[in-house]
Amino acid sequence: MSLKSKAAIIGIGELKPSKEPGESTALELMAAASAQAIADAGLEKADIDGFLVGMPFNDPGILYPSAAAEALGLRPRMLNQVDIGGASGAGMVWRAAAAIDGSMCRAVLCVTADLNRLGDQRPPMISTAREFEWPYGNIGANCGYAMIAQRHMYEYGTRPEQMAKVAVDQRKSALKNPLATFNDKPLTIDEVLSSRMIVDPLHLYEIVSPVCGGAAVVVVGPELARRSPHPAVWLLGAGESCGHASITYAPSLTESAVKQSAATAFAMAGLGPRDMSLVCPYDCYTITVLVTLEDAGFCKKGHGGPFVMEHDLSYAGDLPCNTHGGQLSFGQPGLAGGMSHVTEAARQLMGRAGERQVRDARLAFVNGNGGIMSEQTSLILERRA
């Protein structure tokens, strides 16, 4: 089965993240992002007959999709929770396309939202993490990515300034994004490297900042795509892969399941890395971008460090990367952080990225990443001339 050109993104909703929730609940943010996306698609709520939702960590519960659908007043013919962490946003897009291609529904609302909650309020994890990781202080995502970075430096000689360059270039684009959390001043490699060391070798400015926010997209089939008020952004290829849950048991710390997910997506699209006008790789940490670009085939394995030094990753550069600022500058509103890579790619391909518009943007590579390089979802998106 192929999902090539079977469905397109025609509507985007995205809230400006905030550090403090104020009076907001996750459900309110979800409703706001959903309303935006449906209106943006030129549709009515009644047109939405498919619903894919991410459960907010801040408001967890079983049977979440029906509860959220009821709150939003939806009557979906297909509904599900997508629970693959930071890959959930990208994962929703191909699941929506598959449901549409299978004639289960015509217009799918994909939505994620969350509040900023930290530390000991984190949601319950699978029992194996509680039993074999937490007692040793492997809590949260920082430690795992630090060990990936450490091993990458050991195996390939990757240097701290190479990782820092990712955050620096993405900040250049964030300065042109009114929605970004950190968009008021540029960042230098020295500033990244002199920011506080949190988990060796990762500094504060190489780590996402949790924020409150929400994001949604509307995915439709060819018939509704023709009526879209914007250029439709077609799904050309998709791939997904997962090799582990805890990084401790990953077959490799430096080679990820992106190899399989990206290869599958590129093969379905009949395209390769060199065809892409821009890339939106998941960026919870700087090292994540290096490993993703390597495993997706943008450069040789282990050459991610030199590769990002040789290319300008800003919106005006030769390899525009996370032109919304990435999560590193945009902020990470829970699962909506992973959706931000989808919304930005769609915005660019629709030609609606304002001052940070990439010239002649036609094809984008999007990668969602859950857990500690665990779940990987790759998408190839296209704007037709």
Added chain:
Amino acid sequence: MNAYLKPVPTPSKISAPFWAAARRHKLVLQRCERCRAFIYYPRPRCPECLDDRLTWEEATGRGTVYSFTVVRRAASRAFSDAPYILAIVELEEGPHITTNILAAPEAVRIGMKVTAYFDDVTPECTLVKFKPADA
């Protein structure tokens, strides 16, 4: 004496022999009778071949540091005594294990040889940590 406030494991039916052995300062691993794979963490079936004939064998307690980090600021208040060294150790038998290295942060290197050290953190619980083999 201060109470131990960090998370401690709650052994399951499957993992109880592992934690009981740690209590006796022994490192034991499951081994698959069919494909002979060593297994960590304890599982209901062999993750290589899904056979359920698993036995417990004592491991050498020797390994090498596969990767590590110095956690200077922990995500949980229970670890507010950071810095501490979190590591993945590759055991001589093959499996990887999340653990702590008891050493000065600047002394730890990837590839360094380490040996098991049993830390009796509470009267009921012993964690399997590691220290440099030459220490």
